[in-house]
Amino acid sequence: MGSRRDCTWILGLPGFRVLTMESDGDAADSRLTIRLERRGLRRYVCSGCGGRTGRVRSTRDRTWDDVPWASHPVTLVDPQRRVRCRRCGIRTERLEFADPKARVTRRLRQQIGLDCQSMPTSHAAVRHGVSWSKARRAERACLAEWDRTRPRKRPRHIGLDEIQRGKGQRFWTVLSDIVHGEVIGLRHDRSEAAATALLTEELTGRQRAAITAACTDMHRPYLNAVATVLPHAEIVFDKFHVLQHASAALDDVRRQEFFRAGAVMREHGRGKRWLLLRRWKTVRGSKRVELQTLFAANRRLFKAYVLREQLDRLWTYTTRPGVLNFVLGWIRALRWQRLPEMERLGDFLFCHIEGIAAYCDHPVRFGVVESINTTIKAVLRRARGMRDEQMLLLKLKWTTAHPIRSARDLARFLSPQGLYSNR
Numbered sequence: 358m359g360s361r362r363d364c365t366w367i368l369g370l371p372g373f374r375v376l377t378m379e380s381d382g383d384a385a386d387s388r389l390t391i392r393l394e395r396r397g398l399r400r401y402v403c404s405g406c407g408g409r410t411g412r413v414r415s416t417r418d419r420t421w422d423d424v425p426w427a428s429h430p431v432t433l434v435d436p437q438r439r440v441r442c443r444r445c446g447i448r449t450e451r452l453e454f455a456d457p458k459a460r461v462t463r464r465l466r467q468q469i470g471l472d473c474q475s476m477p478t479s480h481a482a483v484r485h486g487v488s489w490s491k492a493r494r495a496e497r498a499c500l501a502e503w504d505r506t507r508p509r510k511r512p513r514h515i516g517l518d519e520i521q522r523g524k525g526q527r528f529w530t531v532l533s534d535i536v537h538g539e540v541i542g543l544r545h546d547r548s549e550a551a552a553t554a555l556l557t558e559e560l561t562g563r564q565r566a567a568i569t570a571a572c573t574d575m576h577r578p579y580l581n582a583v584a585t586v587l588p589h590a591e592i593v594f595d596k597f598h599v600l601q602h603a604s605a606a607l608d609d610v611r612r613q614e615f616f617r618a619g620a621v622m623r624e625h626g627r628g629k630r631w632l633l634l635r636r637w638k639t640v641r642g643s644k645r646v647e648l649q650t651l652f653a654a655n656r657r658l659f660k661a662y663v664l665r666e667q668l669d670r671l672w673t674y675t676t677r678p679g680v681l682n683f684v685l686g687w688i689r690a691l692r693w694q695r696l697p698e699m700e701r702l703g704d705f706l707f708c709h710i711e712g713i714a715a716y717c718d719h720p721v722r723f724g725v726v727e728s729i730n731t732t733i734k735a736v737l738r739r740a741r742g743m744r745d746e747q748m749l750l751l752k753l754k755w756t757t758a759h760p761i762r763s764a765r766d767l768a769r770f771l772s773p774q775g776l777y778s779n780r
Contacts, residue, residue: 386429414440419437421455423462424464470500514534518573530545532544533729537758541559548578570591570593591719596672604665606701
């Protein structure tokens, strides 16, 4: 197997050298057991305070799984010591290649954690020859270390939205960074207390001071939380939620006309609900002909559809007076149209005109909030209902941050440099 010096060089652990190497057989996949010993000064690092001491109370052999050599799984054996520290008392020594209470080395933990992001945890466990629980603990430790050591960004625009999880009225509040498209935090419920806790606990004082706009819907608890925690930030109402209210008003018109018009709507309007909710530019071919036939049979429904389509121009204006003039003109166009559902929509838009017009000064990325919600649902579906909320938050941060985009990023994660610090 070569000299012990060559094995020490291959192992690549600074401050240690290989004492013995044993194999449990001659098979191609036999396990290698490598016994290590420290070299250099006989002073050991306390796992509590990080101070050095030479007072040893006892010694006991411990084992760790390491990255394989070719097809041979590797087990490291080191006599870990219990030392007497002046500050902490009796503590175990801190090892540079493994975390406290861990059964795998840091580099193997890093590889298991990276593999778990691209394959199921059970597959990663089989690939590295460990149990499912050990692979899950390695993944959690890997993600926690990455989240703890990565630089904290100062978001200019944040998103505050809810996502439904499970059946019934079970919601989570999601706080996201719209500029970078990353998840910042999750909380149960969609109350004002949950939103306030997210803004105060997940964001530092410097991060809160850098926020200039908060994109949210018209949910009153969210508005109160943003106004309390971020008084200097402007609220920008999400375009998708505004158009959702417009689509709901159009659907109410369709429902009223279906019962008022009688046989004409039953002939042309049955089964056209989802077709009416589509935007005109996305309707093609025979579906457009069906809509034209329906509009020719019911002019009131045609007017409501045109009014809904016109609202898309709200976010093309660059000045607040322009937005206000458009909304006032849109409300005046409802006169004598006999559309009470659209009139209620006009009153709703006028009451929230400040949040809609704030887009002129803060052009936030509306689609990022909805795409993050889709990513959360995809992660939950792939995990088949993850119950560990902290683990779920770590996976969502990794998924939305995309820390590995090239081979250079992968080499940075798998490089042994920086993994053996005593901090």
